[in-house]
Amino acid sequence: MSNQPGEPIIRVRGLVNRFGPETVHEHLDLDVMRGEVLGIVGGSGSGKSVLLRTIVGLNRPVAGEVEVFGSDVLAISDVQRRELEKRWGVLFQDGALFSSLTVAQNIEVPIKEHFNLPLRLMDELSAIKVGLVGLPKDAGEKYPAQLSGGMRKRAGLARALALDPEVVFLDEPTSGLDPIAAGAFDELIRDLKASLGLTVFMVSHDLDSLFAICDRVAVLVDKKVRVGTLEQLLKDNHPWIHSYFHGPRGRAAQNSKAAAATKEKYGAWLPV
Amino acid sequence: MASVAATFVESEEPGSFVFAAAGQWLVTTAAELDRRLRAIHIPRDKKITLDLAGIERLDTAGAWLLLRTEHELAAQGNIVEFRNLRANFAPLFDQVRVGGMVVPARHPRPAHHTLAGFLERIGRISLGLVTRAFSLLSFFGVICVTVGRVLFHPRRVRATPLVAQMEQTGVNAVPIVGLLSFLIGIVLAYQGADQLRRFGAEIYTVNLLGVGILRELGVLMAAIIIAGRSGSAFTAQIGTMRVNEEIDAMRTIGLDPVEVLVIPRLFGLMLTLPMLTLCANLLGILGGAVMAWVTLGITPQQFTQQLQSALYPWTFWLGLIKAPFFAFIIALIGCYEGFQVARSAESVGRQTTLSVVEAIFLVIVADAAFSIVFSYLKI
Numbered sequence: 001m002s003n004q005p006g007e008p009i010i011r012v013r014g015l016v017n018r019f020g021p022e023t024v025h026e027h028l029d030l031d032v033m034r035g036e037v038l039g040i041v042g043g044s045g046s047g048k049s050v051l052l053r054t055i056v057g058l059n060r061p062v063a064g065e066v067e068v069f070g071s072d073v074l075a076i077s078d079v080q081r082r083e084l085e086k087r088w089g090v091l092f093q094d095g096a097l098f099s100s101l102t103v104a105q106n107i108e109v110p111i112k113e114h115f116n117l118p119l120r121l122m123d124e125l126s127a128i129k130v131g132l133v134g135l136p137k138d139a140g141e142k143y144p145a146q147l148s149g150g151m152r153k154r155a156g157l158a159r160a161l162a163l164d165p166e167v168v169f170l171d172e173p174t175s176g177l178d179p180i181a182a183g184a185f186d187e188l189i190r191d192l193k194a195s196l197g198l199t200v201f202m203v204s205h206d207l208d209s210l211f212a213i214c215d216r217v218a219v220l221v222d223k224k225v226r227v228g229t230l231e232q233l234l235k236d237n238h239p240w241i242h243s244y245f246h247g248p249r250g251r252a253a254q255n256s257k258a259a260a261a262t263k264e265k266y267g268a269w270l271p272v
Numbered sequence: 273m274a275s276v277a278a279t280f281v282e283s284e285e286p287g288s289f290v291f292a293a294a295g296q297w298l299v300t301t302a303a304e305l306d307r308r309l310r311a312i313h314i315p316r317d318k319k320i321t322l323d324l325a326g327i328e329r330l331d332t333a334g335a336w337l338l339l340r341t342e343h344e345l346a347a348q349g350n351i352v353e354f355r356n357l358r359a360n361f362a363p364l365f366d367q368v369r370v371g372g373m374v375v376p377a378r379h380p381r382p383a384h385h386t387l388a389g390f391l392e393r394i395g396r397i398s399l400g401l402v403t404r405a406f407s408l409l410s411f412f413g414v415i416c417v418t419v420g421r422v423l424f425h426p427r428r429v430r431a432t433p434l435v436a437q438m439e440q441t442g443v444n445a446v447p448i449v450g451l452l453s454f455l456i457g458i459v460l461a462y463q464g465a466d467q468l469r470r471f472g473a474e475i476y477t478v479n480l481l482g483v484g485i486l487r488e489l490g491v492l493m494a495a496i497i498i499a500g501r502s503g504s505a506f507t508a509q510i511g512t513m514r515v516n517e518e519i520d521a522m523r524t525i526g527l528d529p530v531e532v533l534v535i536p537r538l539f540g541l542m543l544t545l546p547m548l549t550l551c552a553n554l555l556g557i558l559g560g561a562v563m564a565w566v567t568l569g570i571t572p573q574q575f576t577q578q579l580q581s582a583l584y585p586w587t588f589w590l591g592l593i594k595a596p597f598f599a600f601i602i603a604l605i606g607c608y609e610g611f612q613v614a615r616s617a618e619s620v621g622r623q624t625t626l627s628v629v630e631a632i633f634l635v636i637v638a639d640a641a642f643s644i645v646f647s648y649l650k651i
Binding site: 099100111115116117118121124125128129131132144145161163164191192194195196 | 298299300302303306307331332333336340363364366367368370614615616617618619
């Protein structure tokens with residue numbers, strides 16, 4: 001993959017989202033650069049998930065433009081859209097796995113839809129994705145109802161990664177996971193980013209994961225975003241941003257980042 | 273995306289076979305590469321080099337094809353090595369090497385294509401039926417106990433949900449039950465008149481209509497419509513509550529789900545189905561009367577006279593008495609299947625279908641049982 005950090009692959013300009021009388025986004029601008037992990041934070045109801053859904057085309061904004069890989073998501077034809085869908089993967093909050101299919105079949109759905117591969121090769125590829133996201137070997141044969149929450153998220157990520165996308169959108173990937181599983185998920189994202197050259201757009205409330213893996217963070221306040229590195233945002237004087245990062249939990253997460261070097265030696269979660 | 277982009281060239285160097293992979297090894301080209309890689313035949317126990325210098329783009333599918341080839345060649349006793357792997361592909365290669373150790377999942381494929389599988393399936397279905405019957409019986413017991421408890425403490429009957437259920441299952445169902453019964457009356461009168469005219473006994477169409485609708489068709493039509501309309505709704509409502517863990521929440525708060533959810537539905541339906549039956553009877557006979565007037569010229573006066581002479585005093589009650597029993601069956605099955613829902617959306621759909629099929633089945637079985645009992649009682 002051509003890896004040129006700094007080139008924006010998602011451009012949002014002048015986005016307006018309104019639900020009834022409620023304005024969620026008011027002339028919001030956002031760039032996502034190739035190869036970065038961008039965290040999206042904001043209070044409940046500030047429109048984090050709406051932003052994600054708008055970018056992947058699940059929600060039509062009132063105004064504004066959304067460009068992904070240089071093409072206008074709101075104006076492209078269905079054929080162009082299918083091409084675009086091959087280049088991104090989305091992980092929904094609870095995995096959103098198809099409950100009537102096994103994990104392996106779930107992973108094969110996008111492959112089957114877009115490419116005509118022999119069955120055996122598809123089985124092999126889905127097994128690789130199962131291993132890639134750190135699921136146990138027998139997980140591919142199981143149905144989503146037989147998996148724990150953390151495993152469902154991993155399986156959802158495996159399906160999002162099925163076509164080797166350039167961008168993955170993660171909606172609260174660590175919510176509902178225990179701290180160990182959440183930490184392992186962070187490491188997984190970081191490893192996959194390094195090995196697959198992923199760009200990650202991550203809606204998250206988990207301060208630990210923000211500090212652990214995000215290159216930049218976009219904070220949704222006052223219906224707009226403020227983007228910056230964590231260092232920049234820590235100095236931001238906006239009251240919400242200040243209390244977010246300097247509240248008790250924010251400080252704890254900062255401290256734990258300082259201790260991350262020690263944590264590194266427990267990082268080898270992958271079954272090598 | 274062009275599939276010409278990936279190539280795979282065999283050549284021979286002194287002491288070694290060389291495979292030079294080049295181009296774009298991606299999921300887009302994987303099908304063609306897979307076919308060609310599976311077709312190669314190498315003598316055993318050789319030194320083989322996989323040269324990756326020409327690879328421009330690589331994804332997990334491409335990396336897997338290379339690693340699988342290495343693995344398969346090595347399994348044949350060859351010494352295999354990679355060369356010229358680009359540094360920026362190395363992490364991907366390592367990831368896939370780790371992931372590739374997972375054995376591909378076996379897909380659940382139907383086993384009943386063999387005789388043994390077929391027999392096994394029959395056995396499983398039979399056993400399943402027996403266990404379901406037992407579990408339904410146990411649910412029946414729970415309901416009886418709860419009903420008994422509620423009857424001793426009538427204040428525990430929740431009036432608001434009871435009335436709400438009666439509105440939903442009763443009042444709102446009047447138009448559909450009425451319309452369909454009216455149409456059934458028309459059809460019955462038309463067919464009956466056609467046959468009876470051959471004997472010059474057209475007037476007995478009225479007897480056919482009266483007895484047929486009052487004793488059987490009115491209550492059966494109402495019950496079948498309600499099984500499809502309300503029984504399914506019971507299953508879907510309770511099932512969705514199970515998916516959302518609402519039932520578990522009730523238990524932790526100290527509410528008895530059977531008392532809160534089943535009793536209002538059960539009592540509501542047992543009260544409304546007799547009324548709907550009355551409505552079905554009336555409109556069915558009205559439909560028949562209209563048809564008799566139009567095609568046979570039987571005036572409404574003649575019709576009522578003939579009807580009065582055709583019916584015993586209890587004919588009407590023999591149909592109506594079945595309604596609460598049918599209502600009990602529909603509510604029992606509807607709620608039971610709702611509680612059987614597992615925690616998935618698919619399960620809600622499956623149990624709802626089952627609920628309708630079972631309720632209609634059991635209603636007709638019960639109707640047959642009533643006929644037998646009535647014939648013993650000579651009424």
